[in-house]
Amino acid sequence: MAHEFKLPELGENIETGDVAKVLVSPGDVLKKDQPVLELETDKAVVEIPSTVSGKVKELRVQKGDQVTIGQVILTLEEEGEEAPTPKAEPKAEEKSKALEEEAAVEESKQPVPEVSSMEASTQARPEREVAPAPEAVAPVPATPSVRRLARELGVDIHQVPGSGPGGRISVDDVKHYVRDLVSQRGTPLAPEAISPAGPSLPLPPFEKWGAVEREPMSKVRRKTTEQMLQAWTIPHVTQHDQADITRLEQDRKRFAKRVEQAGGKLTLTAIALKVVAAALRTFPRFNTSVDLSTQELVYKQYYHIGVAVDTAHGLLVPVIREVDQKNITQLAAELTALGEKARSRKLSPEEMAGGTFTITNLGGLGGTHFTPIINWPEVAILGISRAKMTPLYMEGEFQPRLLLPLSLSYDHRVIDGADAVRFLRWVVEALEDPLLLSLEG
The missing domain is CATH 2.40.50.100 (RNA polymerase II/Efflux pump adaptor protein, barrel-sandwich hybrid domain)
Structure with missing residues (x-):
């Protein structure tokens, strides 16, 4: 059988x-x-x-x-x-x-009479996101693909006015309806509606000017595209600073062997995890998400920090949970294990969910400062660049000091510039003088 x-x-x-x-x-x-x-x-x-x-x-x-x-x-x-x-x-x-x-059934009912334009206009202004219509509501003329798009965008298809023959609803009708909602309420758009040109706008005929080669976007790349489009709806501001980590680097090298014996690598990112978790406790607004549908800030009472990992298949962000409850050795071991899983494509979806803040370290590749993009629905992200030995005027003379560039991008709807400066200065001072962590903890 x-x-x-x-x-x-x-x-x-x-x-x-x-x-x-x-x-x-x-x-x-x-x-x-x-x-x-x-x-x-x-x-x-x-x-x-x-x-x-x-x-x-x-x-x-x-x-x-x-x-x-x-x-x-x-x-x-x-x-x-x-x-x-x-x-x-x-x-x-x-x-x-x-x-x-x-x-x-839907395809067989395409010529169903549509409600009047006045009724459609009334439906297009609900007080809240309307739940799917009950079974008793008459079917609307829309293909399954249009209905699926409406579901993905969180829209009730029964509320979308159709512009086609007999009130038939098209993909553009759904997108226009969503854009109207956004302009009225400030509700974040789903990726399909964010693209200014829309996914259906054709590209120029590149083959006209020379040979081209096409490569299908991987699932990771497609998801990254969606996430970046969603994140770009956030009003970004980036604050830059630098920390003198001369002393910290000496301590890092001194304790590196001990951490390696525990199965991890004592990297600057592992140390930054602990520092950031303490900073989030001190500045809880950086550990929130904004809910525009209810006009509320969601304060999380946990500290799950994502760490961007560069892999051959794209950027992945595994999340380390309860960072505030773990010591640096434990964080280093967990960070090493998750990094290896990311590079071997063994991360589960759950291991990349639930983050409240993100750290991205490009110091291994070079550069000075950069503008990291906030990992929505978080409200801030810390970027770390390559530390550089720099002559610094101290105590009446120039001294060689190892300076670490830091870049904090934040959601300006939630966080004011002065608060961002205070947060980043707190991180800088904690990196320069680790005793501060003990005092604040």
């Missing part, structure tokens, strides 16, 4: 992925829990184990394909006793069938 193996649930808010590698071939004897493919999600590559056993009859996907939850990956022929059908399969099958039936 042939069985279908479908892509299982991968985690919260994960609906699709790109096939990075197929690990089985037709004719292979597959055991339960054996990995069948590697799937690239937004920021990680995960192995998908089989929930059934048997002989692979047919592969339905190949490297580079985009697959969705519930999609058939392969079919199997049972060898010997029939393997039990996974419990989750009936739900996934029923869900897929229901979606297909819903799409068929």
Whole structure:
């Protein structure tokens, strides 16, 4: 008896992925829990184990394909006793069938009469984000792809005025409706609506002027693009400063061996984690998120700090949790382990979620100062550049001092410039005199 193996649930808010590698071939004897493919999600590559056993009859996907939850990956022929059908399969099958039936019904009802323009105008000004319309509401003329876009943007499709024949709703109608909401309330836009030109605007014919080569954007790069577009809606300001870490560097080298024995590397980033966590306790507004829909600041009572990691596959930001409750040795060991997982693409989505502040260190590559982009929905990010030995006039003479450039970008809707200066000066003084941490802690 042939069985279908479908892509299982991968985690919260994960609906699709790109096939990075197929690990089985037709004719292979597959055991339960054996990995069948590697799937690239937004920021990680995960192995998908089989929930059934048997002989692979047919592969339905190949490297580079985009697959969705519930999609058939392969079919199997049972060898010997029939393997039990996974419990989750009936739900996934029923869900897929229901979606297909819903799409068929929607397509068959395209010429449905639309409400008047006056009614549509009234619907376009809700007091709050309206929940999906109840079943009793008459269907609206919109294709499944337009409905999906509305869901992704958090919009009730029943409230979008249609500009097409018979009030038919298009992709542009949804985007215009979202932009109107943003202009009225200041609600952050989803990535699809942020692009000034819109994703449908064609590029110039580059081939007209010479040879070109196209490369598909990876899942990581596509997610980075979305995140940067979302972040760029934040009014950024960057404050620069520098810390004299001459003494700190001496101590770092002195204790490096001890930390290595514990499985970590005593890097400047590991030390900065501890300093920043203490600064966030002193300046709690930097550990918030702004909720424009309710006009509130969300103060987090925990300190989970993300650290940007440069990998061959793109920028990843693993999150170290409860930084304030760990010593520098523990932070160094955890930072080393997460960095290795990031570079080998083994980070789980959960390991990159829940951050309250981010640190990005480009000092290993060079440069002086830069303007880091805030990792939305956070309100600030600290950038670290390369330390440089500089002659500094002290005590009546020039002395060689190791100066570390720091760059703090912050959300000016939440944080005033004076507070940003105070925060960054606190970080500088803590790096220059670690005793300050003990006094403040």
